Amino acid sequence: MAGPFALGRIVPKLNQGDAKRTLSMGMRNDPWLFFGWGSLHVLTGKRVGVWAKALNDYHGPFRLSLQVHSLLHTLRPFQEVSIMARNAIIHPLDNTDLDAKIRQQDQERVVKLAARRGVFSRLMLALVLIGPGVLTMIADNDAGGVITYAQTGATYGLGFFVPALLIAGLIAYVVQEMTVRLGAVTKRGHAEMIWGRYGPFWGWFSLVDLVIANVLTLITEFIGITTGMSVFGVPGWLSALTALVVDAIVILVLRYYTWERFSLWIALGNLVFVPLVLLAHPNWSAVVHTFATWRIPGGFTPAFLFIVLANFGTTIAPWMLFFQQSSVVDKGLRIKDIRHGQLDTAVGTFAMVVVAVALVVLTGSLVYGMPGASGFSIAQIITVLGQHLGRMGEDLFALGLVEAGLIAAIALTASTSWACGEAFHWPRSINMPARRAWRFYLPGLISAGIAAAVVLIPNAPLGFLNLLVQVIASIFMPAALLFLLLLLNDRDLMGVHVNRRWQNIAAFTIVGLLVGLNAVFGLSVISPNLF
Amino acid sequence: MKKTGNVVPFSVDQEPQELPVTLTRAKVTGLVKGVFWGLRLYIVVMLVLVIVGFARGSI
Numbered sequence: 001m002a003g004p005f006a007l008g009r010i011v012p013k014l015n016q017g018d019a020k021r022t023l024s025m026g027m028r029n030d031p032w033l034f035f036g037w038g039s040l041h042v043l044t045g046k047r048v049g050v051w052a053k054a055l056n057d058y059h060g061p062f063r064l065s066l067q068v069h070s071l072l073h074t075l076r077p078f079q080e081v082s083i084m085a086r087n088a089i090i091h092p093l094d095n096t097d098l099d100a101k102i103r104q105q106d107q108e109r110v111v112k113l114a115a116r117r118g119v120f121s122r123l124m125l126a127l128v129l130i131g132p133g134v135l136t137m138i139a140d141n142d143a144g145g146v147i148t149y150a151q152t153g154a155t156y157g158l159g160f161f162v163p164a165l166l167i168a169g170l171i172a173y174v175v176q177e178m179t180v181r182l183g184a185v186t187k188r189g190h191a192e193m194i195w196g197r198y199g200p201f202w203g204w205f206s207l208v209d210l211v212i213a214n215v216l217t218l219i220t221e222f223i224g225i226t227t228g229m230s231v232f233g234v235p236g237w238l239s240a241l242t243a244l245v246v247d248a249i250v251i252l253v254l255r256y257y258t259w260e261r262f263s264l265w266i267a268l269g270n271l272v273f274v275p276l277v278l279l280a281h282p283n284w285s286a287v288v289h290t291f292a293t294w295r296i297p298g299g300f301t302p303a304f305l306f307i308v309l310a311n312f313g314t315t316i317a318p319w320m321l322f323f324q325q326s327s328v329v330d331k332g333l334r335i336k337d338i339r340h341g342q343l344d345t346a347v348g349t350f351a352m353v354v355v356a357v358a359l360v361v362l363t364g365s366l367v368y369g370m371p372g373a374s375g376f377s378i379a380q381i382i383t384v385l386g387q388h389l390g391r392m393g394e395d396l397f398a399l400g401l402v403e404a405g406l407i408a409a410i411a412l413t414a415s416t417s418w419a420c421g422e423a424f425h426w427p428r429s430i431n432m433p434a435r436r437a438w439r440f441y442l443p444g445l446i447s448a449g450i451a452a453a454v455v456l457i458p459n460a461p462l463g464f465l466n467l468l469v470q471v472i473a474s475i476f477m478p479a480a481l482l483f484l485l486l487l488l489n490d491r492d493l494m495g496v497h498v499n500r501r502w503q504n505i506a507a508f509t510i511v512g513l514l515v516g517l518n519a520v521f522g523l524s525v526i527s528p529n530l531f
Numbered sequence: 532m533k534k535t536g537n538v539v540p541f542s543v544d545q546e547p548q549e550l551p552v553t554l555t556r557a558k559v560t561g562l563v564k565g566v567f568w569g570l571r572l573y574i575v576v577m578l579v580l581v582i583v584g585f586a587r588g589s590i
């Protein structure tokens with residue numbers, strides 16, 4: 001949202017002809033500008049040209065849309081005019097040019113690789129094009145996810161949840177693949193699409209829910225980071241502050257392509273749980289046997305339902321829809337890159353499922369069966385793993401937890417910034433320099449700062465906040481998924497890339513399942529005696 | 532295009548530029564309208580349950 005233009009920004013000795021030509025250019029494309037210009041001319045006479053030139057010099061070429069009734073209410077007559085436009089929307093074309101220039105360089109890299117022949121070139125092309133999908137899926141194995149999977153294995157051992165996670169992965173792929181197509185075809189983020197197609201009510205609903213959920217989820221990420229770093233004796237304030245600084249520097253300093261590569265390197269650390277599970281020497285035949293039996297130790301109880309809901313709830317989170325679509329847009333994926341985007345999402349899904357299953361098998365093999373295992377905290381689980389695997393095992397798990405929290409913090413910060421930027425029509429690209437697009441970066445950084453601060457508050461109700469995330473997700477997720485489906489079936493928007501019948505059947509089934517699960521989960525949290 | 536070795540000279544400028552779609556308000560009619568009303572009902576019910584949960588101390 002544009003702030004008020006300061007008083008006295010009148011530059012003497014200006015060429016009003018140039019200024020008026022600038023306004024005329026904008027008026028052809030923007031009827032609001034015509035109306036605003038007309039009102040300004042009536043009220044201020046020749047000063048309109050002065051203001052237009054001043055704005056042009058300060059911000060670059062603008063298209064300025066004004067709410068006339070606000071303008072008339074706040075304009076001062078005669079010499080000095082302060083333009084305070086409520087709901088003024090400014091689209092600085094200079095910033096868009098810079099963003100487009102950087103993105104074009106990224107696309108040229110892709111085009112050059114696509115033109116080359118050979119297996120190595122194809123591999124390099126795939127590596128260049130992966131990013132949004134892998135980042136989204138790996139960040140889904142965030143600190144909260146790692147804790148959930150670890151506690152699931154500790155409580156239920158090798159049973160139902162091993163094959164169930166494969167189903168969860170499939171669900172995640174179907175949903176996230178849709179965001180790839182939507183972003184690549186429309187070149188617009190999810191928040192922008194909802195706002196533009198379904199109006200400000202649903203736009204605000206989505207934005208507010210997303211931002212609140214992101215802040216609360218960020219708190220869980222910083223919990224994971226501080227818990228993991230405490231294994232190495234690092235005080236909580238230092239690990240939270242370091243993570244916050246890393247998060248801020250990465251998004252502020254790096255351009256999109258470099259930011260993505262850096263984040264992918266951090267995401268690689270998520271695979272640390274795979275060698276850990278190999279070190280645990282689980283009974284692999286028992287693991288394979290779970291696919292046949294889907295064993296539920298203790299039977300179908302309310303506690304089991306709670307864990308099922310928590311696992312599925314952590315598989316698809318609202319921020320994932322917004323993040324991946326915005327990331328696809330910022331990366332500059334074209335329609336012909338959709339296939340690579342789908343491959344990227346598939347690779348990410350595979351990695352996510354492998355890590356999730358590794359965590360369940362790890363704790364299911366080493367922690368399950370111990371007295372009180374179902375009530376172990378993550379710190380206790382880490383201690384038990386240390387007893388079995390030695391100091392190295394304990395350190396690796398702790399590092400994995402830190403990595404999970406950090407990669408999710410980076411993703412959530414970007415998700416918040418993109419959503420706000422799309423909603424308020426700010427320049428919204430990680431390619432943008434911080435000085436020019438400070439409005440874009442600020443919401444994400446503020447959310448991360450709040451989360452880091454909350455974690456450090458003594459006796460903060462962190463368990464309650466974690467629960468609140470899940471409740472908010474249970475309310476918000478159905479809306480986010482329904483908008484996604486409506487948009488993917490909009491032939492005016494998607495053209496030939498609209499959902500096919502089998503995709504709709506799969507998607508609506510998944511939406512129905514997730515809506516049902518989310519509703520039941522929300523009910524179980526609010527009224528635990530219900531089940 | 533002339534091929535040089537294993538590289539086909541190609542310029543991103545030769546590709547038609549893909550611009551962001553123009554967003555216009557969707558016409559919400561029929562089944563979609565029903566879906567939106569269902570969504571509103573779902574949200575209201577869930578919010579009521581959250582409030583009840585807070586009041587009872589379940590959350």
